[in-house]
Amino acid sequence: MSALASCPSCAAPLSFRPGTMVAVCPYCKALAARRDRDPELIGKVADLVDTGSPLALGATGRYTGRSFTLAGRVQLKHPLGGVWDEWYLALDDGRWGWLAEAQGRFYLTFTQAPHGPLPAPADLQPGGLADLGPDGLWTVGEVSEAAFHSAEGEIPWAVEPGATYRYADLSGRNGAFATLDYGEDPPLFFLGREIPLADLGIQGGTRKPPKVGTQSLNCPKCGGPLALRAPDQTLRVGCPSCGSLLSAEGGKLAFLKSLQQPRQDVVIPLGAEGTLRGEPVICIGQLRRSCHVEGTDYPWNEYLLLDSRHGFQWLVQSDGHWSLAVAVAPGEVPQARDGQKNLWTQGHTWRRFQDVEAVVEGVWGEFYWTVEQGERVEVTEFVAPPRSLTRERQAHQGGGGEVNWSLSTYLEPEEVWQAFKLVGAPPAPVGITSFQPNPHKAALAKSALWLVGALGLLLLLVMAESITHRNTELFHRQLNLYDLARIQPEAPGTARQGIPTRRPQAPSGSVMPAPAEPQEPVFFSDPIEIKEGHRNLAVTLSAPVNNSWIGLEGALVSETTGVAELFLVESSWYHGVDGGESWSEGGQAQTVFLSAVPPGSYVLRLAPQWDGKVPPVRTIDVRLRQGVMRWLYPGLALLAILLVPLLMVFRMVAFESRRWQESMYAPNAGSSGGDD
Template sequence: MVDPTPQRAWRALCSFCGAPVEFRSADSPMAVCSYCRSTLLRDGDTLRRIGQVADLFDDHSPLQLGVAGRYQGEPFMLVGRAQMAYDEGVWNEWHALFDNGRSGWLSEDNGQHVFAFEQPARSALPEHWARVAPGQAVFIDQAPWVVASVAMARVQAAEGELAFVPDFKQAHTVLELRDTQGQVLSIDDSETPPRRFVGRAVALPDLALSGLREGSSEAKVKSSGIECPNCGTPLTPRLGQSLSIACPSCKSVVDISQKDEGAGLGYYAQDNGLEPLIPMGRTGRLDAEGSGYADDWQVVGYQERCDEPESSEDEQTFWREYLLYNQQNGFAFLVDAEDGWSVVRPVTGVPSTRSATAAFKGVTYRKKYTYTAKTTYVIGEFYWKVRRDQRTLNTDYVGTGSHGTHQLNREQTGSEITWSAGRAIDAAVVMKAFGIHAAKAAAFRRDAGAGGSWSFGEQGWVWVLVVIIVVIMLARCSSDECGRVRDTYGAASLEYQQCSSRAGSSGGSWGGSGGGSWGGYSSGGSHK
């Protein structure tokens, strides 16, 4: 076990409230008083107060100050945190101090974590480096990188001991790049010359951490609570990092990113929908990494999405995504698409792409479709801001040869690109993982043919429910929602009659059979 006692420390009293403040590194220029939130600069042997920082946005992370662990065999302790804010939300940068005096940063990255260290510049940055576009390939320090995101971000809040003096008022350009070796390069212009940090993805269980936050990750909210601005129903976020939550009563999507600022909450109303096949809040034991080891994942969010065909001749598809959460492993997505189920997670690096192929971690993929995806309905909580009819540009890839169940997705939202990797899984595996009764198996199957004769019973009514779900989702994506049901089941079928009755129309053509999107490997919205 790592000894949390430092070999040496510098202690003083806060110049504002008199509380003890400790510096574990002789190189740390500032700290935040844990009692009065004063920002304190070291000035010789005294502390000088330069202001007061905002309260931290309490999030889902099991990390906290004092957590100790090992990385590449070296002991470290988390001694500080800088909480970064940009238009799409917030993320944490944890200051890790190693026993050998080295400083590192354990950063959040799309629901996962990256361990990064400052790197000296070996060459000048490309001209206009801060104005590159996501997806652009650049050479920095004689190495190839791909731009993943460009954002204006600032230090929103901080605690503990930091290795730099943050500017809490001014936003700076933060450029994030990735390479095919799984590395992440971060550059920001908060200082001159810009600082560079290089890191790799890490799994918290591999860091042998001790002193983690105990208990569930339930959000802490002010005693006044949060009310839906549309209907007044009390809202109770379960994840502190959630930036959007759907009201359980009126289904309005509420932006809670400013819930502690005293300002009115933004929202938009959406139509009521049917409950997802997997109940919200249900926990299932699932191997989300394909490693052969299962973890407990809780369903915290659900969204329905569809593609936007480029022409009326293209087939439109829809799919549903369940946002899963595990306290140490972060987030994953369970996708229910027309061709089956899959589980995907955002990845740190970028694949090597050429023409219509991509290579990632020894697997070769071929491109299937590029399409615009639109989110049409959500319930639950999300760690990004959900916007009405939120759109992303997606490209789907599928593994070749013996890796036919492997999947890869590139998703772009604004100035950020996220790659996700996953694999197809059987519906029976999903049902077993989340304790779904066998009587509902028909609703989970996606490869069953629609023809043939069958009699009503429990499975028959399940199929009717499935058709109704299909109709509702298509109604949000298409103005002629019954055409496909008619083409599949026939104009005299009960399914088509129910669809026509619900939609108040007599059907109509819904497009041909060519093209369309693969649909459903994506990782949700734009988020750090």
């Protein structure tokens, strides 16, 4: 039950429910601290900044079965500019919840007694880890100092006008969120999570989500028209007419400085509306950033898109390549140490691509932070194409800093053109960007099914062939070449006289007739019955040649049809020693393969050949087989199966090689330290 008291300034009734430390008078804005007897006046609060919050004082809701009332609110100023709201939930069980609201996101935390000592702010690095012992390991999102700006309602802690509060925001997996509040000694520990507003069932006092309504203003410098499309969140405006940088804090435009803007070569104009990935978006800001690597500037454009449902997104354009970037909570990404080459998160390995310092060169349109020309952030990029995880580390003036992670997804230029209905065709991308999807990888993946199917079919065919090819021997003979050539073995070099030719007898007394020339040795086999008409044939010649050769000219002739398979097979073997090393060439057995012949009776005609008059060997072995398995053709089929995929692999590897040539962490390049 709330205790009633009187405002120490105007005596209006003030409510102090259990736990309320300070209350703001709704009439005179006096800040009254709870004391034993009467509230003490400790100051007055400034007007609240209209942040367009959907919440309002007095709204009710339910959380984990407990009903609550939004009893109070504090507005805190961020060192980079802008304010955020911290709402206080008075639950019906007496507890107080802290509901922080920033850029459309809500974080609900409850004060918790830490189980161990809390680290000092100096021990925390944005992007690093905070080990809270039994309370877990957290990623440090931000270490900074907030300044009290304004308040309303009942506040469960002792705020002071003008006070600053050191804090650290921690992020964990699955939306876990924690804050270390160093405004008190010992520091306070708040534990909770990011929560969708719908989960709180807010009623009463809730306003509709801010529409992307346009506020038309004029530039205070040049008078040019300015259309603010997110006036409740815009802190900086770059006038597209005169290039002035304007402050939009407090809802009013104020001239800050004139900017020397680079040439604007943007594609999507300010105010352009489109539908990207199913969501209506509007382009409200354009940034030109660049980095300097090895003496060369690499500029790119960033388009700030406002999505009425998801808040802010970034469309990034670089050398014709496009990507869509959304914010990722630091706790969802494992810590990346300096020099660490790989990250494992979201089910992928992300490889470090580059570390650069990005500088803002040009500012046009509206921005939700106090962006400055020349603003620098340390950017580290990890890629797992087609996506990229980028970490931006920024130091705050006066100490502290913050880390922001964003997840970028590669977009085809045509998708951007279609989304914003841009005229003409998009310019072709130049080069290969860090997380551009490898088109050859996709093609190879598509052909994988064909490859597997073809290999399976090949295996089946080979198995079928090995069963059906029985290697049947049709003819086998050892031919005595001396007999065939009619050579006397006891007088090598002397050929036996062959069958005399038909020459008239020389008259007696005349010159003796010349000895008859030996006939070409030829052999005819007995009829060979070939029963199968769909199996190949193989003629194998084996001869114990030694630094010589034997040829066999043959014909397999059908006795009925006259079809003849003419062939030539040669057995040669040469060997020697050359420079102390032995060598050999050829083989004593050779096979020639013949196509299948129609079934029937065949005769094998064989005519051996050799150099000189005397054959180098006495006997040769000739064999005719049918249904001989040949591995040449399955080998050719395997080559056909693998050739195109191998070509695709080659192209895929070449693409990746070209991609990583641009990286500071190329696979074969030297890199400093780090682990994988």
